[in-house]
Amino acid sequence: MTPGLVVSNLSAGYGDVSVLTDVSMSAEVGVITAVIGSNGAGKTTLLRSLSGLLKPRQGSIRIGDAELSGSKALDFVNAGIAHVPEGRRLFAGMTVEDNLLMGAFARVAPLAELRRDLDRIYAMFPKLAERRRQDAVSMSGGEQQMCAIGRGLMSRPRVLMIDELSLGLSPVAVDFLVESLKTISSDGVGIVVVEQDVAVALDLARHVVVMDRGRVSKAGSSSDIAQDRAIRVAYLGVD
Amino acid sequence: MQLAQVILNGLLLGGLYAAMAAGFSLVWGVLNIINIAQGSAVVLGSYVAYFAWRYAGLNPLLAVALAGPLLFGAGWVLQRFLIQRVIAAPVLITLVFTFGMDLILNNTMISLFTADYRKIEGVFPTVPLHFGALTLPVDRLLAAAAGIGVAFGLHFYLHRSRLGRAIVAVRMDRQTAELMGVRVEIIYATTFGLGLAMAGVAGCLLAAIFPTSPLNSAYYLHIAFVACVLGGLGSVLGAVAGGLLLGVVESLGALFVGAEYGTTVAAVVLLLMLFTRPQGLLGRAGYE
Numbered sequence: 401m402t403p404g405l406v407v408s409n410l411s412a413g414y415g416d417v418s419v420l421t422d423v424s425m426s427a428e429v430g431v432i433t434a435v436i437g438s439n440g441a442g443k444t445t446l447l448r449s450l451s452g453l454l455k456p457r458q459g460s461i462r463i464g465d466a467e468l469s470g471s472k473a474l475d476f477v478n479a480g481i482a483h484v485p486e487g488r489r490l491f492a493g494m495t496v497e498d499n500l501l502m503g504a505f506a507r508v509a510p511l512a513e514l515r516r517d518l519d520r521i522y523a524m525f526p527k528l529a530e531r532r533r534q535d536a537v538s539m540s541g542g543e544q545q546m547c548a549i550g551r552g553l554m555s556r557p558r559v560l561m562i563d564e565l566s567l568g569l570s571p572v573a574v575d576f577l578v579e580s581l582k583t584i585s586s587d588g589v590g591i592v593v594v595e596q597d598v599a600v601a602l603d604l605a606r607h608v609v610v611m612d613r614g615r616v617s618k619a620g621s622s623s624d625i626a627q628d629r630a631i632r633v634a635y636l637g638v639d
Numbered sequence: 640m641q642l643a644q645v646i647l648n649g650l651l652l653g654g655l656y657a658a659m660a661a662g663f664s665l666v667w668g669v670l671n672i673i674n675i676a677q678g679s680a681v682v683l684g685s686y687v688a689y690f691a692w693r694y695a696g697l698n699p700l701l702a703v704a705l706a707g708p709l710l711f712g713a714g715w716v717l718q719r720f721l722i723q724r725v726i727a728a729p730v731l732i733t734l735v736f737t738f739g740m741d742l743i744l745n746n747t748m749i750s751l752f753t754a755d756y757r758k759i760e761g762v763f764p765t766v767p768l769h770f771g772a773l774t775l776p777v778d779r780l781l782a783a784a785a786g787i788g789v790a791f792g793l794h795f796y797l798h799r800s801r802l803g804r805a806i807v808a809v810r811m812d813r814q815t816a817e818l819m820g821v822r823v824e825i826i827y828a829t830t831f832g833l834g835l836a837m838a839g840v841a842g843c844l845l846a847a848i849f850p851t852s853p854l855n856s857a858y859y860l861h862i863a864f865v866a867c868v869l870g871g872l873g874s875v876l877g878a879v880a881g882g883l884l885l886g887v888v889e890s891l892g893a894l895f896v897g898a899e900y901g902t903t904v905a906a907v908v909l910l911l912m913l914f915t916r917p918q919g920l921l922g923r924a925g926y927e
Binding site: 451452453472473474477478482483485489491492493494498501502503506508551555629 | 798799804805807808811812814815816817818819820821822
């Protein structure tokens with residue numbers, strides 16, 4: 401097990417409001433980790449802290465040997481963290497291909513290398529190849545999520561973080577994305593997924609972190625979490 | 640035939656307007672700054688062309704290569720170290736800021752160069768080209784073509800280059816651009832630099848045809864503003880379309896209503912446009 405991202409004792413918030421308290425978790429390379437929890441549990445704030453959009457108050461964020469806590473977003477990208485934000489947030493008015501190329505902005509790679517990476521993304525998501533010249537936000541929600549994930553992969557991340565994978569998408573699109581993420585992770589990328597649909601999260605992830613009111617309330621393998629009675633009652637509505 | 644000649648004259652004028660409006664529109668769209676100093680920056684570009692011609696005999700169309708980089712650098716530094724401090728403030732604050740910049744720049748030019756009109760002469764052939772009954776002054780043709788050419792160049796830079804794409808991305812979604820590793824303050828500085836560079840280029844082209852004086856700056860700002868709103872805020876191609884439309888409307892207004900009413904007719908067209916299509920010719924609704 402190669403440690404990718406290691407978060408220890410992280411606290412963060414906005415202004416006077418404290419959102420995360422003493423959060424510790426890790427995401428291994430080649431493993432899918434799901435973060436679940438009710439609305440307001442701090443999942444999105446956690447991802448924002450882990451991509452440098454929000455400066456944490458305390459704690460450490462390490463990837464490999466690099467300490468990133470307090471660094472800028474660019475340093476997080478360079479260290480190998482990609483963040484697919486909630487709602488996809490594709491660049492409107494830009495083509496699918498330009499959106500993907502924006503994902504590689506920090507790399508300053510030669511064009512031939514970028515072309516190869518684009519072709520890999522197009523092979524994984526053939527729909528994007530068909531629509532490469534189209535305005536990215538004119539696509540369906542599922543296609544937009546493919547584009548957002550592809551954009552994240554274009555930075556060649558060690559850890560890819562996805563906020564709300566399935567929100568608003570059709571079940572067919574979610575199944576396809578779940579299979580794609582499993583392939584991506586088996587290629588050696590660590591994946592962190594924030595997911596409101598706990599059934600999807602348990603199917604997708606090997607490791608699950610449960611958050612409650614800004615703290616990690618439970619963490620373990622997805623089979624352990626799936627057996628947990630409190631989780632089953634609270635999130636799956638079964639006893 | 641007179642009508643065709645008037646429309647042609649309008650298009651030639653419009654090519655210059657396009658260059659003036661393109662940078663203004665880009666800065667407004669990306670930084671949400673209404674740069675009141677744009678007109679004075681155009682005049683500064685004209686002075687670069689004038690003095691380069693006066694003391695080195697440089698063709699004003701080639702002075703573009705001098706004024707462009709010079710104003711780009713000035714704009715970059717200005718944005719990075721000064722305007723950046725108030726960039727997050729409401730648009731009225733940055734408006735007052737650029738208004739102050741305009742006062743300083745314009746009065747500096749008046750005290751250095753006086754308000755006298757200076758004219759570049761003897762560079763272009765004075766005999767116009769003839770196409771049937773149409774007359775085409777060489778200097779105006781070259782200047783308009785250069786203006787439209789540079790504006791298209793800016794458009795392709797924004798859509799085909801790595802840094803250009805980042806400028807568009809920052810405009811669309813600043814925070815997500817940050818997630819891609821874009822340093823927003825550098826993009827802002829580059830964008831403001833490009834805006835002033837376009838003003839400098841437009842100034843050189845204008846100096847090839849018209850006399851230069853700091854007193855022109857308010858008129859140039861008016862042109863940039865109207866062309867930008869006509870064409871659609873933040874769109875470079877929109878600024879080209881708006882510039883050409885404005886040139887033609889002014890010329891037709893002068894023909895049908897009277898020479899002194901050209902600008903008034905243009906203002907009426909602007910009002911009609913704001914009533915019927917507020918996003919402009921090529922703009923998109925809801926961008927700003």
